[in-house]
Amino acid sequence: MNPRPFRIYLPATADIGSIFGTISTMLRAVGWDLGYKYDEFMRPTSGPNWLEALRQKRAQGYNPAPMYKQRLNLRDPAFCLREPAKNSDSPLREVLPKTPAFYDLMETVANIRNAEFHFESLPTLDRLEQHAKQVAQLAQQADLPLKHEMGAVLTRIGQLKAGNVPPPAKVAELMRQVQRSQEQLRIAAAQLAEARDAAKATAAAHARLEHLETEFEAMQDELQLAQRAVQAANHQTRETAPDVDASRLRPGDPWPVPPEGRPLRLLTRVVDLYDCEAVALLSDEVGSVAVDAARRWTELLPNGGTVILTDSGAGVALLGATWSYLGSLDSD
Amino acid sequence: MSRFQIGPAVLMVPEHAGTEVETTDMGGNPHKAIEVAGVVAAGEVLLEITHQRWEGGGQCVVTSRVDSPPAYDRVVNRLRMGILAHDDGTDVCELAIAKWDHKNPFGSMRQATMADLDAPLDGSASAILVEAGALDLGLRSEVLADEGRRRNYLCARFPSGNAVGPLAAFVMTRVVPMLREQGVSA
Numbered sequence: 001m002n003p004r005p006f007r008i009y010l011p012a013t014a015d016i017g018s019i020f021g022t023i024s025t026m027l028r029a030v031g032w033d034l035g036y037k038y039d040e041f042m043r044p045t046s047g048p049n050w051l052e053a054l055r056q057k058r059a060q061g062y063n064p065a066p067m068y069k070q071r072l073n074l075r076d077p078a079f080c081l082r083e084p085a086k087n088s089d090s091p092l093r094e095v096l097p098k099t100p101a102f103y104d105l106m107e108t109v110a111n112i113r114n115a116e117f118h119f120e121s122l123p124t125l126d127r128l129e130q131h132a133k134q135v136a137q138l139a140q141q142a143d144l145p146l147k148h149e150m151g152a153v154l155t156r157i158g159q160l161k162a163g164n165v166p167p168p169a170k171v172a173e174l175m176r177q178v179q180r181s182q183e184q185l186r187i188a189a190a191q192l193a194e195a196r197d198a199a200k201a202t203a204a205a206h207a208r209l210e211h212l213e214t215e216f217e218a219m220q221d222e223l224q225l226a227q228r229a230v231q232a233a234n235h236q237t238r239e240t241a242p243d244v245d246a247s248r249l250r251p252g253d254p255w256p257v258p259p260e261g262r263p264l265r266l267l268t269r270v271v272d273l274y275d276c277e278a279v280a281l282l283s284d285e286v287g288s289v290a291v292d293a294a295r296r297w298t299e300l301l302p303n304g305g306t307v308i309l310t311d312s313g314a315g316v317a318l319l320g321a322t323w324s325y326l327g328s329l330d331s332d
Numbered sequence: 333m334s335r336f337q338i339g340p341a342v343l344m345v346p347e348h349a350g351t352e353v354e355t356t357d358m359g360g361n362p363h364k365a366i367e368v369a370g371v372v373a374a375g376e377v378l379l380e381i382t383h384q385r386w387e388g389g390g391q392c393v394v395t396s397r398v399d400s401p402p403a404y405d406r407v408v409n410r411l412r413m414g415i416l417a418h419d420d421g422t423d424v425c426e427l428a429i430a431k432w433d434h435k436n437p438f439g440s441m442r443q444a445t446m447a448d449l450d451a452p453l454d455g456s457a458s459a460i461l462v463e464a465g466a467l468d469l470g471l472r473s474e475v476l477a478d479e480g481r482r483r484n485y486l487c488a489r490f491p492s493g494n495a496v497g498p499l500a501a502f503v504m505t506r507v508v509p510m511l512r513e514q515g516v517s518a
Contacts, residue, residue, distance in 0.1 A: 182335070189463035190456055196468075197458070269380055269395060270369040272346040279373050283346040284335065291348045 004032045005184070005215055006222040008149045011128075012232055014160045019123040021225065022153065026135055026146075027113050031077035032218075033144040039074060041095045054083075054091070075214065081110035097141050105138050129157045174230040181223040188216045231287035235330070252300060255323040259308040259316040266304040266317075271295055273307060282309070289329050297326045334370075334496045338460055339453040339508040340516050341377075345370035345496050355384050358391065358412060365390065368495035371398075372507050374516050379404060379507060383415075383495035390415035390423070392502035406438050407510050413502045417492065422467060424476065425501045427457075427486035430509045441505075443485055449504060452512045457504055461488050464500035 009025040011018035042050040051072050058068040065082070072079050084092040085106040096102065112131050116123070136150035192212045199209040249255075264273040264282060271294045273282040283290035297307065297315055308316045313329035336343045350366040357363055363386035372379045380396040392413040397404040407430075416424045429444035449457035461469055469488040472478035476487065490497035 186337075186459070186463060190459035193456060193458040193462040196462070265398075267369075267371065267380060267398075269367075269382065270346060270371055271348060271351065274344075274371055274373075274378070276373075276378070279342055280335075281344045281346055281371070284344070288348065291346055 004029065004036070004145065005218050006225070008146065008153055009225055010152060010156045011160060012229070014125050016123060019125065019128050021228075022128060023116050023123060023131060025225070026132065026153065027077050027109075027116065028075070029146045029149070030109060030113075030135060030138065030144070031075045031080050033139070033146050034077070034080035034142070035074035037095055037142070037144065038080065038092050042091065046091070058083075058087070077113045078110060081106045081113070085110065102138075102141055105134065105141070108134055109138050125157060125161050129154070129161070132157060174226065174233055178223065178226045178230055181219065181226045185216075185219045185223055188212065188219050192216050227284070228287070230285060235286065235289075249325045251296070251325060251327045252319065253325050255314075255316045255325050259310060259323055261308045261310040261314075261316070264307050264309050266294060266297055266301055266307050268294075268298045268302065268304040271298075273309070286329065293327065293329045300324070300326055334464075336460060336464060336496075336500055336503075338500060338503050339455070340511050341372050341374040341503055341508055343370060343372050343500055343503050345499060350385075350495070353384065355386070357386070357389070358414060363387075366493075368499075369395070370495075370499055372503055374511050376400065377404065377511065377514075377516065379407070381499060381502065381507070383499050383502075385415065385423075385493060385495070388417050390417075390498070392425075392498050394507070401514075403514055404510065406432075407506060411439055411441065411506045413498065413505065415498050418476070418489070421492050422489045423492050423494065423498060424487050424489050425498050426472070426482070427469070427488055427501060427505055430506045432510075432513055439510075444505070446486065449486070452508045453504065460500060460504065461497065465490055465494050465497040467491065 006025060006028070008029055009018075009021040011022050039051075046053065051074060055068050055072050058064050065086070067076075067079055067082070074080070084090040084096055085103045112134065115121075116131075121127075132150065132153050136147065136154065138144070139147035139150055192209075195209040195212050262275060262277075264275050266273055270281070271291050273290055273294055274280075275282060281290070282294075293315060297317075298304070300319060301307070301317055305317060307326065308323075309329065310316065315326035315329065316323055317326055318324070334343075334345045334347070345368065348368075350368040353365055353367045355363055355365045355367070363384075365384040365386040367382050367384045369380060369382040372381055377400040378398040379394050379400060380398060381392060381394050383392050384390050392415070393409060394404075394407045394411075395409070397408055411430050413425055418424050427444060427449060428441040429448050430439050431442045432439040446457060453460070458466075458469055466488045467490060468475050469486065471483065472480075472485050472487050473483035475489055488497070488501055
């Protein structure tokens with residue numbers, strides 16, 4: 001069974017950050033799925049140290065590639081793609097289609113990885129679509145688990161190209177996803193702590209420790225992605241919320257009506273806003289804009305205090321005895 | 333943002349590069365430091381805590397009890413936790429535990445075992461520290477090859493400049509025992 005703990009990120013918008021997210025998770029998934037496929041095949045016949053044995057064999061050969069000069073990582077797409085594509089005697093070819101066209105495809109995807117991680121150019125939707133088509137072909141032909149995700153990726157890219165922006169995912173559902181990720185991370189941390197203790201006692205536990213360390217890192221990445229999705233969804237919700245027209249107000253101006261919204265506490269030293277009802281910092285929900293806003297609003301409220309945050313993201317607080325506009329969460 | 337459940341408390345630390353401040357170390361010497369502050373919440377209690385890191389070391393301290401009951405004044409600017417920058421580029425914190433009694437109402441730090449740390453958490457201290465980024469934890473003699481008088485004290489090693497890990501250790505060893513002493517449950 002493939003225990004890959006993350007899914008390919010579906011872009012919610014056509015902005016560069018979302019495209020980066022999709023490219024990065026897609027290429028990581030290629031490495032992860034291929035690595036597991038190889039390991040499942042090699043371990044029973046060549047033992048648990050097959051990867052290091054293969055590395056040493058390549059390192060002793062004629063003009064070895066630089067990647068064989070250091071410890072190999074089974075989830076690295078560069079190794080998983082280039083080893084079978086470049087070496088006709090590679091034992092990994094046994095679990096792959098044996099056609100020259102397939103090895104060319106592996107080379108192409110390896111070149112995509114290289115170009116993307118060396119920041120050859122800024123990504124666009126067209127480029128992402130080309131990459132996704134190549135990866136989909138590779139996943140289909142090699143029968144990788146990620147083939148089941150590529151359909152959704154290509155559909156989403158098509159929607160974005162046609163201007164049909166998908167509706168924002170429900171914030172509550174995304175928050176639940178973050179909580180699930182946090183819970184998984186907590187369980188993984190407990191297992192990792194246990195494995196580190198065990199590894200001190202026995203060398204055999206080292207392999208399990210390495211596996212858990214990698215999974216722990218992947219789960220941290222997944223949690224970050226989930227948090228970013230929540231922040232993006234919250235941003236869209238604020239943009240569409242009806243509220244007082246604050247476009248003509250400047251920070252410090254009186255707010256025209258009694259403010260309605262969430263009471264938050266501006267913490268000047270923490271540089272964030274605290275929601276005592278949710279027991280959470282605002283930056284958890286909306287990202288770094290909360291930190292930037294807290295910094296700006298501290299100029300008007302140097303000792304902190306209660307701030308009412310309206311649905312559209314306007315900060316309102318009592319300055320003296322007057323409800324006053326502090327500024328918008330999203331802009332300075 | 334980083335968020336950790338530590339026994340009855342929730343530690344929250346926003347993600348930003350920190351603020352440059354001037355501070356004094358435990359010997360009273362002034363330093364330019366980078367400060368990352370977070371909050372600890374548990375029921376009606378809300379404490380502001382900071383991690384200050386200067387060249388060669390740092391400290392964690394409660395800076396404000398915000399609207400918490402006055403009893404929590406006993407941890408404000410007291411029971412600080414020192415951070416030692418180790419030669420291998422990591423930060424090391426000692427894991428002693430705060431204790432109070434009628435003779436010593438302001439508390440002091442006492443040597444602890446892992447079981448002492450686990451007890452007020454109703455869980456595993458090592459799991460929380462690993463979640464917060466600990467690279468290693470154990471006796472100073474094991475982690476630092478310390479042969480001095482404190483070799484049997486527990487300590488944790490974190491990547492250099494990691495504010496969240498030391499703050500989690502600080503909450504675990506000072507704030508949570510204080511919450512328990514005040515009768516706060518999960």
